[in-house]
Amino acid sequence: MTIEELDQIAASARSEREKFEHEINVCHGTGCLSQHSDRVKESIAQALQALGKNAYVRRTGCMGLCAAGPLVLVDPEGSLYQHVNPSHAEKIAASLDDKPVEELQCNLREHFDQQVHIVLENSGRIDPERVEDYIASDGYRALLMALNDMTPQGVVRQITESGLRGRGGGGYPTGLKWGTVAKAKGDVKYVICNGDEGDPGAFMDRSVLESDPHRVLEGMAIAAYAVGASKGYIYVRAEYPLAVSRLTSCLRDARRHGLLGNNIGNTHFNFDVEIRLGAGAFVCGEETALIASIEGRRGTPRPRPPYPASSGLWGKPTLINNVETFANIAPIIRKGSRWFAGIGSARSKGTKVFALTGKITNTGLVEVPMGIKLREIIEVIGGGVPGGHKFKAVQTGGPSGGCLPESMLDIGVSYDALQSVGSIMGSGGMIVMDDTSCMVNVARFFMEFCMTESCGKCVPCRAGTAQMHTLLTRICTGAGTMDDLALIEDLCSTVKETSLCGLGQTAPNPVLSTLKYFRNEYIEHIVEKRCRAGVCNMEAAAEVLA
């Protein structure tokens, strides 16, 4: 495959499209599919045929605004229809060349206007399983550009200059990581895509893998070229069957088109990717645990150094990046590092995809420039807290993150800012809580998660999370004392400072942040035996004391 051939495919895909006067995109993301958007697509296709309309019906990936699903987007008019069911098919079909269907229209301008789509640029616009669709949207152009016109060092430099930082949570500079692996000695190197999105309340990676899988494969291939790897693994949760099946079919297509495999782009570059299924272990998001899992072992982390960049999969230099990180690569190569570095804030460049959920009107997936205020995401894009309830906290970073109160909403979203106020960027889960949530119970919820997800290898995480869970449960059942609270704070410090891996080191964060911002709720539980949200059963003490 050469750039010319790529252009030909793109041109023919576009001319194929031009045969139709309209395109009707039907969202087939997980949210809309769960509301049978596949049937909506079928009905629309039938209705079009019956009415003899000249329109192309496409299944697409996630359009983002899951709260309003199933979603249907009609182009070129740009009409977005919400809550569509098969009975609306005829109306939609009939509306073509006429006025849009008023009662189905979704008019959330402010939801979309504040967003900047880089990672999600194709989501909801292309058929994820049609490589032609991807190629027609400049897909695989970046890979061929890199292979033909750039040296591996040049690619690393471009990524470094873009300022891209790892989107998995840690925020490590991507270019620096690539440079380390590129410089590492060894004739065999690996590239791993971390799609073990175990963070509850986050589904960005799922959505990207389901909506635009080729983009991730392209990013991996570019990375492989840059660091000198010829083999890649993409580690996906077994709980994401749709993502796995779409990836499988995309891998086949990419190989068929010579975009993976040997002599990619008629160069000497060889690269292929295998899928590895996760099996339900949050800790496998930690890179050394993920490597152990790919090697077929228990997913327990090991002390670093040595870092995977020098000794990773089977002891070979290994580059591990997250799905969203890889999804950013192709546009950076195509449009340049300057363009990318022009978006975002001083030390956090580009955009971030967030899964906006919980007590918020517009649940779904949003992509915003770094530096945007939390308040804007929640109140403008998210449409605020529904049902006349009052905002209480927003949780970012999942079990490793923290809960931020109203007074912190004016900080800009960046790695450093979130960390400075006791939370983290994390992989992008953003869960809004209102006055019906008890913050002590929320802390207990996260501790239970960490306890069951602790691999059990190191003592502080294994036994410390269990002890903190016991003590928090005491408080949530009215049996807690101020001594218990002091013990919890003590354990937080030891678990944070002495645990072997990131899971343990960050497990106390939800407790520490709720203690920092909502300490009075803890005190109420202990002293007054009262839960202001009415969530905790304060008479359950006897059971727990046992």
Place this chain on the structure above:
Amino acid sequence: MSKLKLATVWLDGCSGCHMSFLDMDERLLELAEVADLVYSPLVDAKEFPEEVDIALVEGAVASVDDEKKIKKIRDHSKTLVAMGDCAITGNVPSMRNSIGPEAILDRAYIENVSAQPQIPCIVVPKLLKVVRPIHQFVKVDVFLPGCPPSADTFYTAIKALVNGGPLDISALTRFGA
């Protein structure tokens, strides 16, 4: 100077700590010069006194009665000493914790009894679900681990408590000593 008021208490334990206490032998006379034993299984007092300077407590908290006692002792003692592993860790009495009181009572009073098997319920205090060390109920000032702590440990520790001198417990004793 008036003598210190000393008390010793026996909760759920085997009395081994008291035996070891008595093993101080002639050194008990030295102790008697500075302290009066005002309450103890070794003396006749029935009620825990209003004010005690040092209370040595043997045994874990295993019943509602133990719980009531330890709270009262705490309220009336200036210095509370957890004496021996049962008071500090739960030790042997706590070995029933993973089994539960019902199964234990069944085994002791029903399964292994041929004549009139029944679980005693009159006068006998109700067992707590789990046996716990005394510091899970009240504040403890000094911990003297050991099963039992040796007579030397008692001597050194009590002397330090009486004289207000430094006390390095880990140099003297440990769990299971």
Place this chain on the structure above:
Amino acid sequence: MSEVGTEVKILVIDEQEVSAHAGQTILEVARENDIHIPTLCYLEGLSNVGACRLCLVEIKGSSKLTPACVTTVQEGMEVSTNSERLTRHRRTILELLFAERNHICSVCVANGHCELQSLGQELGLTHVRLPYRNPDLPVDASHERFTADHNRCILCTRCVRVCAEIEGAHVWDVMGRGVNCTIITDLHEEWGKSTCTRCGKCVQVCPTGALFDKSKIGSEHPKYPDFLPFLNMMREAQ
């Protein structure tokens, strides 16, 4: 064991200047110089897992604590093996271990020979502030010579490592996750019916009374794990 190079490094441990070979760990160098760092999962002759976190030390210039057993020395490194902060964490870790399972020293065959018990004394642990978890755990006495009492296991995985790395049988491993982890033989079968070679190495390396020899009674069970470096040396010589 780390791969030791010939290059010599000079570093400072607890304000004492010491020399070391490149590739040596902080723990190895400290022990050579009679500087004591507490350990539980570490055992000379086995691979290092860095799991017990007791050997964490402070390194000047880093706010993070570093496990001495898996960190190789660097020229000019300034290590502190003892501080108020380290002692506090080490004590809490020991408390976590004592509260995790049912450690009843007074009735344990390893009483007086137990590494957990000695460390408790060494670090001045007179009581455990945390609630005891009191898990219901089995005792496997199916083996003709040895017993496994899971109440006393601290999951240091020395048995797993010695069986896999030294004996070469890999009969032991860990099952489950988190606080539910348990050491097992074969497919979680009885030890006595497993593929165990009866070599007894696991018993000798077990730091507590979790694995013990049935012929020992009372608290008369010292353990002798020092054969490991010797075995390794003899193997290399062949």
Place this chain on the structure above:
Amino acid sequence: MPVFTLPPLPSEDNRWKIVNGTMRKNGYARHALIEALHTVQSSFGCLDDDAIRFVAQSLRVPLSQAYGVATFYHYFTLKPPGKHTITICAGTACYIKGSDKLIAAAERKLGIKQGQTTADGEISLMIARCVGACSRAPVMLCDGELSGQMSAEQVQAQLERWAVE
């Protein structure tokens, strides 16, 4: 030296051939353990001792190590699941939207605890740690099919539908 030979298939059941196929595709490499266990579970519904032993011996993985892997990953189950499986998500978004009430309703209705199967082997009640459909919270999966914005009543209604089948 004895030459390593592959163990025979545990039975005539054709599904063992599928399991064997996965291992063969991976050259019987040790690192294929998790892949092979995935195939066992998708073919047989669970991992029993025979299956773990067969896979371990085929891949020359120590038995205890294979068992350790099988019990480490929560996606694997050692117990056969019921005819139907209801999985309620207990991820953060679902928790915030009251998934605990759904779980309680299902437990009440079935008379079992989460992670268990009814005595007649009909229905298993499982808890998921986020299925990534957070925008539709709270969600449940009935035999793998996802439904969002569930109420306790809807959970009970679904269980009743299965009961009358």
